[in-house]
Amino acid sequence: MLKVNLPDGSVREFSEPVTPLDVAQDIGPGLAKAAVAAAIDGKVVGLDTSLPQVGVVSLQLLTKRDAESLGVMRHSCAHIMARAVMRLFDDVQLAFGPTIENGFYYDFELPHALSDEDFEAIEKEMAKIIELDEPFERLEQTRDESVSICRDLAQPLKVEHIETGLAEDDVLSFYRQGEFLDLCRGPHVRSAKVIGRAFKLLSVAGAYWKGDNTRQQLQRVYATAFWDKADLKEYIQRVEEAKKRDHRVLGKQLDLFTIDPMVGSGLILWMPKGATVRATLEGFVREELTRRGYQPVNTPHIGRIELYETSGHYPYYSDSQFAPIEMEKDERYLLKPMNCPHHIKIYQARPRSYRDLPLRLAEFGTVYRNEKSGELSGMTRVRGFTQDDAHIFCTEEQVAEEFRGCIEMTQEVLRAVGMKDYRVRLGFRDPQSDKYVGSEASWDRAEAALVEVCESLGLEAEAEAGEAAFYGPKADFVVTDCIGREWQLGTVQLDYNLPSEERFGLEYIGADNQPHRPVMIHRAPLGSMERFIGVLIEHFEGAFPLWLAPEQVRVCTVSEKSEEYGRRVEQQLFAKGMRVTGDYRPEKLGAKIRDSQLQKIPYTIVVGPKDEAADTVSVRDRIDGEQETLSLLDAIAKFEAEISERRVRQVAEGSLGLGDGRRSNEY
Ligand SMILES: [Zn+2]
Ligand SMILES: [Zn+2]
Numbered sequence: 001m002l003k004v005n006l007p008d009g010s011v012r013e014f015s016e017p018v019t020p021l022d023v024a025q026d027i028g029p030g031l032a033k034a035a036v037a038a039a040i041d042g043k044v045v046g047l048d049t050s051l052p053q054v055g056v057v058s059l060q061l062l063t064k065r066d067a068e069s070l071g072v073m074r075h076s077c078a079h080i081m082a083r084a085v086m087r088l089f090d091d092v093q094l095a096f097g098p099t100i101e102n103g104f105y106y107d108f109e110l111p112h113a114l115s116d117e118d119f120e121a122i123e124k125e126m127a128k129i130i131e132l133d134e135p136f137e138r139l140e141q142t143r144d145e146s147v148s149i150c151r152d153l154a155q156p157l158k159v160e161h162i163e164t165g166l167a168e169d170d171v172l173s174f175y176r177q178g179e180f181l182d183l184c185r186g187p188h189v190r191s192a193k194v195i196g197r198a199f200k201l202l203s204v205a206g207a208y209w210k211g212d213n214t215r216q217q218l219q220r221v222y223a224t225a226f227w228d229k230a231d232l233k234e235y236i237q238r239v240e241e242a243k244k245r246d247h248r249v250l251g252k253q254l255d256l257f258t259i260d261p262m263v264g265s266g267l268i269l270w271m272p273k274g275a276t277v278r279a280t281l282e283g284f285v286r287e288e289l290t291r292r293g294y295q296p297v298n299t300p301h302i303g304r305i306e307l308y309e310t311s312g313h314y315p316y317y318s319d320s321q322f323a324p325i326e327m328e329k330d331e332r333y334l335l336k337p338m339n340c341p342h343h344i345k346i347y348q349a350r351p352r353s354y355r356d357l358p359l360r361l362a363e364f365g366t367v368y369r370n371e372k373s374g375e376l377s378g379m380t381r382v383r384g385f386t387q388d389d390a391h392i393f394c395t396e397e398q399v400a401e402e403f404r405g406c407i408e409m410t411q412e413v414l415r416a417v418g419m420k421d422y423r424v425r426l427g428f429r430d431p432q433s434d435k436y437v438g439s440e441a442s443w444d445r446a447e448a449a450l451v452e453v454c455e456s457l458g459l460e461a462e463a464e465a466g467e468a469a470f471y472g473p474k475a476d477f478v479v480t481d482c483i484g485r486e487w488q489l490g491t492v493q494l495d496y497n498l499p500s501e502e503r504f505g506l507e508y509i510g511a512d513n514q515p516h517r518p519v520m521i522h523r524a525p526l527g528s529m530e531r532f533i534g535v536l537i538e539h540f541e542g543a544f545p546l547w548l549a550p551e552q553v554r555v556c557t558v559s560e561k562s563e564e565y566g567r568r569v570e571q572q573l574f575a576k577g578m579r580v581t582g583d584y585r586p587e588k589l590g591a592k593i594r595d596s597q598l599q600k601i602p603y604t605i606v607v608g609p610k611d612e613a614a615d616t617v618s619v620r621d622r623i624d625g626e627q628e629t630l631s632l633l634d635a636i637a638k639f640e641a642e643i644s645e646r647r648v649r650q651v652a653e654g655s656l657g658l659g660d661g662r663r664s665n666e667y
Pocket of ligand 2: 339391
C-alpha cells in the first residue's frame with residue numbers, strides 16, 4: 001500500500017503500482033491533462049516515473065503555472081533542437097545540453113560551422129518534430145550497456161563522460177524521442193507537443209568540452225522557449241534592449257575602455273574617457289569618505305605569502321588566485337587577492353586604544369583574481385579590479401552605528417547615479433550549523449543591528465539564513481537597472497575571523513586598561529570600479545549624466561566666421577572646470593550636432609554671428625533635443641547647478657526582469 005500526500009492536505013492510497021500521471025488521473029482528467037511534470041518529496045520527476053509501492057510520499061503535480069515545469073519543457077526542447085541538428089547536419093557529436101537562467105543550450109561538435117543563418121532551418125525542423133508529438137521515453141541501463149549504446153551511437157563525448165564524470169553511477173538513464181536517443185537524467189515532458197511553438201534559437205558561441213581550454217572547442221547553440229508566444233516576444237525584446245546597452249559594445253563605440261590580448265584577457269585598459277568617468281566617480285566617493293571620517297591609506301599590489309597564510313586567503317582561495325611569484329630562498333609573493341590583510345597591518349603598526357576606534361581605513365585597492373577565461377566578460381567579470389574598499393575596526397558596541405554609516409553611504413552613492421531600485425539581502429548564519437566563528441551572542445547582536453538599521457532607513461531587506469560567510473553576517477545591495485536586470489554591487493560584511501587569535505590577533509586597549517578584540521567591517525559601496533562602471537554604462541546606455549559625462553559640453557560653430565567666438569566660449573567653460581571640446585570643422589551644422597549626439601554628450605552649444613553680437617549661446621539638450629538661447633553666464637550657471645547637484649535626468653523607469661545570476665561577493 002502506498003500513501004500519497006497531496007499539497008491540499010488530502011491523502012490517496014494505492015495498492016497497484018502507480019505513476020504521478022496515474023495519480024493525476026485518479027484526481028481528475030483536467031489535472032491529468034494540465035500536468036507537465038511532478039515533484040516527489042520535492043524532487044522534480046517526469047509523469048511516468050514509478051512511485052514506490054509501499055510507504056508514504058508527498059506528491060505535487062506541476063502544471064504550466066509552476067516554475068519548475070518551464071525548466072522541464074526547456075530541456076525537452078533542447079533534445080528536440082539536438083535531434084533537428086542531427087537530422088540537418090552530418091557527423092554531429094553531442095556534448096551537454098542543460099537549461100540556464102532564461103533558456104537552454106546544447107553543445108555540439110560538427111564539421112559544419114553553425115551560424116544564425118542556420119537557425120531558421122533548425123527551427124523549422126524542430127516544429128516538424130514537435131508536430132509528430134512522439135513521446136519521451138525513459139530507459140535505464142547499466143554502465144556497461146550505457147557505454148556500448150553510446151559507442152553504437154558514435155557519441156564518443158558521451159562515452160568519455162560516462163567513464164569519467166559519471167564513474168560513480170551504476171545505473172544510467174537515457175531518453176528516447178523518435179530516432180533520437182540521448183544519455184540524460186531527465187525529466188522530460190510526456191510528448192513533444194507539450195513544448196508548443198514558442199521557442200527560438202538565439203545565438204551560437206564557442207565553448208570548450210567540459211570548460212577545459214586544452215580540449216576541443218564545441219559549438220554552443222543558445223535558445224529559449226516559453227509556454228506562450230507573448231512571453232517569448234517580450235523576452236526577445238528585452239534581449240534586444242540589453243544588446244543595445246551592452247557595455248562591451250558601447251565601451252568601444254564611446255572610447256571608454258579596451259581589452260588587448262597582448263596585455264591579457266580580463267585586464268581592463270581604461271581609455272581617457274572611461275578613466276575620466278572613473279576619476280569623477282572616485283572623486284565623489286573620496287569626498288563622501290572624508291565627510292564620513294574615513295582616512296586614506298595606500299598599499300602595494302603584492303604581499304608575502306605568509307600574510308595570506310595568516311589571513312587564510314592562501315591556500316584556501318588559491319584556485320581563484322594567480323600562482324605565487326617565486327623569489328630566491330623561500331620568498332614567495334602573491335598578487336593581492338584582497339586588501340584586508342594589508343589594512344590589518346596598518347592597524348597593527350602601532351598600539352591602538354579605544355580612543356582610536358572606530359578606525360576607518362579606505363583605499364581604492366586593486367586586487368587580482370584568476371577567473372576562468374570562459375567566465376570573463378567585458379568589465380563585469382575581470383581578472384584585475386579596483387575595489388572602493390575600506391575596513392572599519394571598531395568595538396562590539398560600535399557595530400550598529402558603523403553598519404548604519406556604511407549603509408547610508410551606499411544609499412548616497414547609488415542615489416548620485418540615479419539607481420533608485422534596489423534591495424538589501426542580509427546574509428545570516430544557519431542556526432543549525434557550527435561552521436561559524438565568533439560567539440553566538442555577537443552574531444545575534446550583529447544580525448539584530450542589521451535588521452534594525454535597514455528598518456530605520458526604510459530599506460527593503462530580506463534576511464536569508466545560511467547565506468552568511470563563516471566569518472560574519474553581511475548585507476549585499478542588489479540593484480535593479482533600468483531594464484530590470486539585477487546586479488549585486490555594494491556589500492557590507494562583518495568579520496569576527498581576521499581579528500581573532502588564530503588569524504591576526506588584533507587588539508586595542510580599553511578604558512579599563514585591558515586588551516580587547518576589535519570587530520572588523522569590510523565594505524565597498526560600489527563593489528569594484530570595473531564592474532560598477534560596466535553596469536553604469538548599460539544603465540545609462542552610455543549617456544552619462546552631466547556630472548559624470550567624460551565630455552560634458554561640445555561647442556559647435558554655425559560657420560567658420562564664428563570660430564573665434566566659439567573658442568572663447570570653449571575657453572570660458574574650460575576655465576570653470578568643465579569638460580568641453582569644440583567642433584570648428586567646415587562641416588554642416590547638422591552633421592556636427594549629430595556627431596555630438598552619437599558621442600552622447602549632454603549639451604551641445606551652437607554659436608553663430610548673432611550670438612557673438614549678443615554674447616549669447618544656443619544650448620541644445622541631448623535628452624529632449626530642446627534648444628534655448630541663453631547668455632553665456634546663464635548657460636554656465638545652468639551647467640554648474642546640474643553638476644553640483646549631481647542631477648540624473650535621463651534614466652528610463654521600468655522593470656523587465658533579466659538577471660545576471662551572480663551572487664557571491666565574499667571577501
Ligand atoms: Zn537531456
Ligand atoms: Zn576586506
